[in-house]
Each structure stands twice: as C-alpha cells, then as structure tokens.
Amino acid sequence: MYKQLFVCFFLFVFTNVKAQELNCNVTVNADQIQVSNNQIFKTLENSLTEFMNQTQWTSVAFKDHEKIKCAVTILLTEQKSTNTFTGTLQVQASRPVFNSAYYSPLLNYKDNSFSFQYTEFQPINYNPNGFESNLVSVMSYYAYLILGMYVDTFSLEGGSPYLNNALTIANQSQQSGYLGWENSKGNITRFTLIDQMLATVNEPYRKLVYQYHFDIMDVFERNQKSAASRMIQLLLPLEKMYDENPNSFMIRIFMDAKSDEIVNIFKNNSAVDTSELISVLKRVSSTNSKKWRQIDSL
Template sequence: MYKQLFLCFFLFVFTFVKAQELNCNVTVNAEQIQVSNNQIFKTLENSLTEFMNQTQWTNIAFKDHEKIKCGITILLTEQKSTNSFVGTLQVQASRPVFNSTYYSPLLNYKDNSFSFQYTEFQPIVYNENGYESNLVSVMSYYAYLILGMYVDTFSLEGGKPYLNTCIYIANQAQQSGYLGWENSKGKITRFTLIDQMISSANEPFRKLFYQYHFEVMDVFERNQKSAASRMVQLLLPLEKMYDENPNSFMIRIFMDAKADEIVNIFKDNSSVDTSELVSVLKRVSSNNSKKWRQIDSL
C-alpha cells in the first residue's frame, strides 16, 4: 500500500508543481590548458550551471528540495583555437530512496568525445526545435537522459518522453560532424547509448531498472533482508540478457553506477545467499571482479 501512496505523491508533485527540474553541480577543470586569462572557464562554468538548473526541461517539474541531484564535470584537455576546446565529461546522477536520507546512484558515465566552440558570455539556450551548437546539444542530451532515467525508476518506462527527446537531439547533432554522435557499432557514443536504451530489445532491462529501485531500494529501510533477497532475484536474469546481447551497453552503464551499492547492501546483509549471484556478476561485469570478491568472501 505504501508504494502506491509513494507513487501517487510522486505523480502529484510532477503534475502540479512548476519549477526547474535539476540541481546540477557543473565543474569546468581547465588546468591542463595554458592560457593568459582563465576567467573564460569560470564564465563557462557559471553559464552551464545556470543553463542546466534554470532551463525548464519539461512542464512537470519539482519543488526546490525535490530537484534531481546530478553533476557534470568537464575536464578540458586541449584548446584548438581561440574559441575551440576538447575534453571529457563525467556525468553523475542519483535518486532519493523512500523513507531515508540515502541517494541511490543512477548514472556514473564518462564521455570521452567532447569538443565544442565557446566565446565568453555567448548565450547558451536550448532550442527544442533544432540544433544550436554542440555545447548546447551535449548538455541538453544529458539533461534529458538524467530525467528519463530518473522517471524510469518511479514508473515503468515512465521516462520514455525524455529519452525520446535524447534520440531527437542525437539525430539533430549527428549532422554537425562533431565526434560522440556517430552510430558506431560496438562503441558507446551518445547516439548508440540512447538508441540501445529505447530499443524494444532492452525492455527487460528497463523493467529491471524500475524494479531495482521501486521494489528493492524503496523498501530497504523497512526490511533490509527481504530487499536484499529481492535484489538477488532481480539481478540473476542479467546473465540471460548478457547471453542474448554480450555487447549491450545497458549492463555496463548499470554496473558503473551500481557496483559499490550492490556490494554494500550484501555486506550489510551477509546472511542472504549470494553464491549464484556472485557467479553471474563476475560473468556479466568482469571489470568489477575485485568488488564481487568482497561479496564472495562474506
């Protein structure tokens, strides 16, 4: 019953409160670039912070204390000309857990193909009807990706409208020629990431993503052992998803965000049988093997 009330409250907030949706901490690190005036990077940081937090991305926003906690760290590695820059982005987002002060990580993704042009004090404005610049497209893409993934955790595939906006942005940006938007088989780009995410083939993963948060994390404070046992049941099917598509980016993206959380949950609930799950995790996410051994040794 409490889950229905929680969902109703969430939808009520989404429907009737009009305000911006994100509480995004944007950081621009330009230490690797030697320039006479670093103020341009501080101006960029302030402009992007304002862009992410003051743009109304949807018509179903949150109260101030309910805004989505997220962060984007831009590491600039090269200045190709006066107003042309190259670097990387680290994008992170989290989601509150019901009846607790804990925030569950949703996304922890590094984008290695980021380049853009920027002149100090130029306006940064999202145009929902077309392409403005690569800087605007990349930042808008991640705003909608965060929104889509966030809403997906409260309602099964509820984030579809925002993820569809991501693919629209990606399609528009492909025509710019900037790296990171290409449809490259076997490589994670902004296009291939969202293309896989909204693919019908990944509906089982979207369902798992929803159930993980709504059926495990949101009941954790009430009954930790029951929630941990349910987590085992939900994660075991990852092996079948992996067998059907070993190149799926979804498992990789999920584990990059969730590996530490999964380990910590089972550390606190060592009586739950995880022997079969550890075997699955080592197979589907081998790069986290050291972390999975922490569960194996309990």
C-alpha cells in the same frame, strides 16, 4: 500504502506543473590548458550551471529539496583554437530512496568525445527545433537522459518521453561533424547509448531498473535481509540478458553506477547466500571482479 501515495503524488506533479527540475553541480576543470584568461572557464562553469538548473526541460515541479541531484564535471585537455576546446565529460545522477536519507546512484558515465566552441559571455539557450551548438546539444542531451532514467525508477518506462527527447537531440546533432553522435557499432556514443536504451530488446533491462528501485530499494529499510534476498532474484536474469544481447551497453551502464551499491548491500547482509549471484556478476561484469570478490570473501 504511504509509498503508493508518494508515487501517485510524484507522477501527478511530474505531469501537471511547470518548473525547473534539476539540481545540477557543473564543474569545469581547465588545469591542463595554459591560457592568458582563466576567467573564461569560470564564466563557462557559471553559465552551464545556470543553463542546466534554470532551463524548463519538462512540465515538472519539484521544491528545491526535491530536484534531481546530478553533477557534470568537464575536464578540458586541449585548446584547439581561440574558442575551440576538447576534453571529457563525467555525468552523475542519483535518486532518493523512499523513507530514508540515502540517494541511490543512477548514472556514472564518462563521455570521452567532447569538443565545443565557446566565446566568453555568449548566450547558452536550448532550441528543441534544431542544432545550435555542440555545447548546448551535449548538455541538453544529458539533461534529458538524466530525467528519463530518473522517471523510469518511479514508473515502468515512464521516462520514455524524456529519453525520446535525448534521441531527437542525438539525431539532430549527427550532421554537425562533432564526435560522439555517430552510430558506431561496438562503441558507446551518445547516439548508441540512447538508441539502445529505447530499443525493444532492452525493455527487460528497463523493467529491472524500475523493480530495483521501486520494489526493492524503496522498501529496503523495512527488512534488509528480505530485500537483499529479493535483489538476488532480480539480478540473476542479467545473465540471460547478457546471453541474448552481449553487445548491449545497458549492463555496463548499470554496473558503472550500481557496483559499489550492490557490494555494500551484501556486505551489510552477509547472512544472505550470494554464491549464485556472484557467479552471474563475474560473468556479466568482469571488469568489476575485484569488487565482487569483496562479497565472495564474506
């Protein structure tokens, strides 16, 4: 009952009041670049932190302790010209678990196609009506991706409006000439990621993500063994999703965020029979085989 009241309150607040939504820690690492003025990178870091945390992305209101915890780590690897930089972007986000101090990871994604132009002290502002700069578009895209994924864990496909905003940004940016926005078969780009997330064929995945958090993680502290058993039944259909759509990036995105959490859950509930689950996990996420062996050895 308390959980339902909490979610109803969450959804009411999320749709009726205007305020900033993110608690985003932005880090700019430029150790690989030799420049005469390193202060430009600290200025950029401060500007992006302000941009992510003070932009009003939606009609949402959280108190400071309720804002969505996320982090963006920019690793600059090359300076192409005076104001043109390339590097990578690591984006992480988490979601509070009901009635606990634990935060469950939602996203842990590395974007390897990040380049932008920046002049110190230039204004960084989001324009929903068109492409302004790649720096603004990339950061805005990830703000909406985080928001959409977050709301999806409280309401089945409730994050669609924010995911659609990310898709709009991707579409607007495709003509910019910057890498990372292209529709590339077989590769994860910002466009293919959001396009697949919203695709009808991946609706079972979004339902699984919702049930994982709302039906299992949010009640985990009440009865861990029962919750762990139900998690097995929830995750087994990943094999069918994989068989029906082996080119989907969604399982990879899910496992990049959740693999450590899944391991820890079953290591702490070793009495639960995980043999069938391990077989599925090894098949659908073979890159995490070493992690799955930690469960298999219990």
